[in-house]
Amino acid sequence: MTMTSLKGRHALVTGGGRGIGRAIAGCLVKAGATVTIVGRSPATLELAIVQGDAHAAAVADITDREAVQAAVQDAVARYGPVDLLIANAGAAASAPFMKTGPDMFRQMLDVNLLGVTNTAHAVLGSMTEKGFGRIVAVASTAGLKGYPYVSAYCAAKHAVVGFVRALALETARNGVTVNAVCPGFTDTDLVSESLARIMEKTDRTREEALAELVKHNPQGRLINPSEVAEAVLWLCSEGARSVTGQAIAVAGGEI
Structure with a gap:
């Protein structure tokens, strides 16, 4: 972690107040980045700042595109354009398929897919102009295989991996890499x-x-959240500049 320097980089981490997102935010802070976290709970976000795992926070629902745009604009006004986007926020819901209605599929797609696309859309323009950017989506092994009783979640996470692979091809010549990390049960x-x-x-x-x-x-x-954070840190580094369009499993060999 200390060998990779992100000094001078501005990172934005969605869902950064707890769990994997907070571990990633703290890891990036230790590597020298200036970190803005985004979430829905002001108290949780503030605690992360107080405990040294972030520098600033913005309250926003990642499914609301306008709210995400406003949060990014606020972060940019404070620390400059976002260099590193970690689209981590997500949610899971479980039910047998025959009890999984359209509302659950819509909810899983809104949170897990649109949460990624909304934030990517808000930062990609400035990354392209600058000629540098790292976009990392935190997907899941559920984006690489199936699990029973979480068909809506699996469908949404597979969609995230597909989006990553497509956007990586669009940005390959612009200095922007786009990848996913896919943790197992963490x-x-x-x-x-x-x-x-x-x-x-x-x-x-x-x-x-x-x-x-x-x-x-x-x-x-x-899996320990710090293990996912270390994978994200590497993808944000200069050494990973040729790695794009990948879905990297952090799952002890499950995939």
Whole structure:
């Protein structure tokens, strides 16, 4: 982490107040970047700033394109154009397909896909003008394979990976790289909520529920958010300038 210097770079991290997003924001701060985080909870964002994992924050719903544009404009006014965009914010919903209606598909696409495209649209113009930019979408192994009972989530994350691959080709000659990192089950609040649902619906213990999740990972464990952050840090570095259009699994060999 300390070997990669991002001094002078302005990074914007959506969903940066907790979980993987906060780990990424803190990692980029330690590497010398100026970091703006975006989220919906002012208290969560402020705590990240107070604890040194970000420099500034903007409150916005990433599904609202105008709100995202306003948040980016505020960040640019404060620290200059965004050099590094980490489109991390997302959500997961689970249900058998026959109980998954259009509203759930729409919700998953709005949060997981449009949340990425809205933020990319807000920063890409200045990146192209500058001749430098890094866009990293935090997708999921659910964007590379299927899982039961999360068809809407899998569809949305597959869409994110497809978007990354397409945009990477459009920007390849402009000094902008576009990639995705695809974590497996990661030790975050989101996974804790999943464990609670499994326990409630199946009467399993927490240990049994956890074993059900980590069985997909050949290493037999949850991914640490810092491991995802390190992958993002590398993609933001000068050394990754020829890496674009990739979907990199951080999943202990699951993919």
